[in-house]
Amino acid sequence: GAHFVFPLAAMSKVEPSLSDPEMVRFCLDVNVGGTENVMRAALAASKERSNEGDAPARVVYAASSTHYGNQPVPFTESKPELLTSPYAHSKRSGEAVALLYDALHGVPATSLRLFMVYGERQPSEGAYAVVTGTFLRRLENGEPVTIEGDGSHFRDFVHVSDVARAFVLAAQTDAARGAAINVGTGRSVSVKQVADIVSPQSQTNAPARANDLKGTLADTCLAKRVLGFEAKRDFRREMRLAVEAAKRKTKPREGGAK
Template sequence: MARVLVTGGAGFIGSHVATTLLERGDEVRVLDCLHPQVHGGGGRPGYLSPGAELVVGDVRDPECLRKALDGVDEVVHLTARVGVGQSMYEIAEYTSVNAVGTAVLLEALLDHPVARLVVASSMSVYGEGLYVDADGAPCASAERTRAQLERGAWEPTGPDGQALTPVPTPETKPVSLSSVYALGKFDQERLCLLFGAAYHVPTVALRFFNVYGPDQALSNPYTGVLAIFASRLLNGRSPLIFEDGEQRRDFVSVHDVARACALALRADAAAGEVVNVGSGESVSVNEIAARLARILGVEGLEPEVTGQYRVGDIRHCFADVTRAKALLGYEPDVALDAGLAELAAWLEGQVAVDQVDAATAQLRERGLTV
């Protein structure tokens, strides 16, 4: 039995991590400021397991951290402002919470050493996923230029314009930081691994892919694409799809992600490593919109393919989970259709305020979407 602090533990993923740890017999304390964008100004969320102790406070407040760390042996650091588009104009806030917040936590850990640290990183650090050329050789620079996006040429090409094929992305793919959010996640990951190495704290950075499942903040327009689509569909509106909808992602159930966090706290072989946490499968955004509409029984609402793009968006990225299997003993357990059915069952009775138009307008005003 360990006493674990889960920062950001009142959020979507954190609450599932708390439940998973409690189920295996750990004690759990959560530190969370209950940010209004995520929690709508409410108090302790109903979905947070009653067994988890909640300390309400800001991760950047050293006094609050001191209280939260009292009696704790292990930390799962999930606190972050989460939203690629929003990070491009709330630059100071994202950098403050994500990068500086992590630095303040690590300074607090100097006074209160722990035996284990797990930090949430993100697939966003890769930028584009891995691509190979016609000969199967990896392509080092498959980035898209703004001029290319303005022409609606969505697929990345090689340096000489050659066609490329996306393949599962391993942790060895060099990072490419194309948003303030991605930069902040990389800061969080590097700060924790560097701290772990310097102070002999076994530390694992988990790069989550697109996480979905019950308790996602539906009304937060900066949340994951599945929650955004669901809140549109539940409000009788078509999902809005950027580019042509053929971009591929890896949707992983929050239950698998929570299990990966719990495994990482015990996995000696993973200390000092970054590890992808995905489903290992890829699906296009068009496909996921159609499958969700079918499961919600709202098939009349065809997705609206806008042909617009957002600065910082990538074309394809899905996980190679070989390392997670080898180092954590992780196996993705929840198949996409089963996960979507669970999401749909939870969605029944949820009130989602659709704020996607307002969020898209914010990006457009700033020239971040075309």
């Protein structure tokens, strides 16, 4: 049976949940119902492992910083929830399901509230795109990056490799059981700053996105204290490396110029 369970499949972005009423049900079915399915399977696996004298399977749930909504930063885990989208509601409910299975049925569970995850294989187009992926794709295509609004909104960008390490630490740390823990860097970067890293000479503006969060910033004290976790990847360095890689793949514009 499984030793650790990392349920990462989800309806994973805010924007689609706002634009289509049908997405409300989809969010709930996938992010809440799907989580409950995983927890029931983990409970069954834990009973099987217990019969064999082994420790129960441990679940680490991928929650979201949208839990905090538009509140003053930094976000500590004790801040009240402020759920502003169907997606945020569904991820918060999924977290509750996971931690309830721990409290009521003894399935060890930890919830990690992920901030803005970026890095290799990040979505770069469509409703699930992240701004770092979108900007890099436009650079590859020889197109200007588009800043929605004035670019002052900011995010705590945490590299996917750091997130993966946090999951492993949570699975291995008994003190993390039953807890909800932020996974971020404790540093914020504005969208305009991201644009300036990726394409300082070629930028356009578009209207601000409705219902977009002003900013996110993790308080990382609990992650350091309980998990011994601290993000290692520096955002600006990682983005500069990604920019160099994107430039090597830049598609020629009409007339042969890049």
